[in-house]
Amino acid sequence: MRKLLSALLASMILVAAVLYFSPAALLTGIRLLDLQLAGLSERQQEVAGLSIHYYEGGPREAETILLIHGFAANKDNWPRFARYLTDRYRVIAIDLPGFGESSKPDASYDVGSQVERLAAFIRALGIQRLHLVGNSMGGHIGALYAARYPSQVLSLALFANAGVTSPRPSELRQRLENGQANPLLVDSAEDFQRLLDFVFVEPPALPERVKGYLAERAVASSASNRRIFQQLVERYIPLEPELPKIQAPTLLLWGDRDRLLDVSSVEVMRPLLKKPSVVIMANCGHAPMVERPEETARHYLAFLANQH
Structure with a gap:
């Protein structure tokens, strides 16, 4: 009520x-x-001189699910997905340092550095064990965390994660290798619309005024995102050697029409994981928890139920 x-x-x-x-x-x-x-509330935690902003909801005594967003995104990618989790899990959606409302220090934002910041955040909240969910760059970070801290991770869900060289190159990879503009970097309102069309098969419905405002915010973050993307490329950590270190059951969930990171990545990852599960969502793009949150949550909850 x-x-x-x-x-x-x-x-x-x-x-x-x-x-x-x-x-x-x-x-x-x-x-x-x-x-x-x-059922989420806004929270903030000081960690090693950084202000980390996050959403939290659900029973405090329940198992924790930590949600990790992708590049150029933030914690607002998760509430419509989290709606289906908070009745039985403690759910936390973080703004990684460098994104959203969290601190943006002049520092390195490669995935290895972000994993250690995430570890400090988890320690600060006093969480001993947890479920991790990550999308895109957030999946790369989540997988590396599970490899470095295997005893802490109850389960791992990777929604179209970065960090793997797919057998079939994605459209994004082909564009970058051909010297074309990076569609993830937004310098104009037109770029923002192209980004939405690139990420989603069916972009979320947004009032035009809101879309325009989000485009302005994306343009304002362009220089920072450009620097971070360059660091991710220059200080890239491949997951292939890390995946065998992961002990937790792992869900690989992908949209079959993902243009950023090709679904054939699953072919590389599945044989390297100890306990893999795979879900391929038809006619879905790169961010299934945004494009089809209820269906994505249904797949995720079924995966968790199979672990008990």
Whole structure:
């Protein structure tokens, strides 16, 4: 009942934002509604001089699921997926340092460095064991974490993770090798629309004013994202030697129309993992938890149920 009342209040705020306020206020209303429906709250934790922002919800005494976003994304990728988890799990969705509302120090953002920052964050929250879920770059980080800290990880779910050289090169890889512009880097509103079309088969419905505002924010982050992407390339850590170190059951979940990271990566990863499960979602792009959150959550919960 409390969640329903909170959602109704959030809906009223959203309607008010649509009628009276700026695109920023409208986006805030949408986000508030998503958080209320998911039972998530905004939190912040100081870790080694960094301010880490995150969402948290669900029973505190339950097993923890930590959600890790991809490159140029943030914790707002997860609430619509987390909605189906918080009734039985403690769910945490982090803004990695360098992204979202977390600190953005002049530092290295290669996946190895981010794994150790993530480890410090987990220690600061007093979490002993947990389930990890990561998308894209976040999956690369999650897999490397599970390889470095195998005793801490109850299960690992990788949604179209980076870090593997796929037998069939993705469209993104071909573009970059041919010297074409990186579609993940946004320098204009037109670039932002192209990014949405590149990431999703069916982009999430967004009011035009909100889409324009998000495009402005993406353009403002372009220089930072460009530096981080260059570091990810220059300080690349391949997962192939790391995957055999992972002890936890691992779900490989991919959209069959992913243009950023090709689904053939699964062919490389499955034989290197001790306990792999595979789900390929038809007619889905690179971020299944955003494009089809309920279906993605259903697959993930079935994977968790099979571990008991």
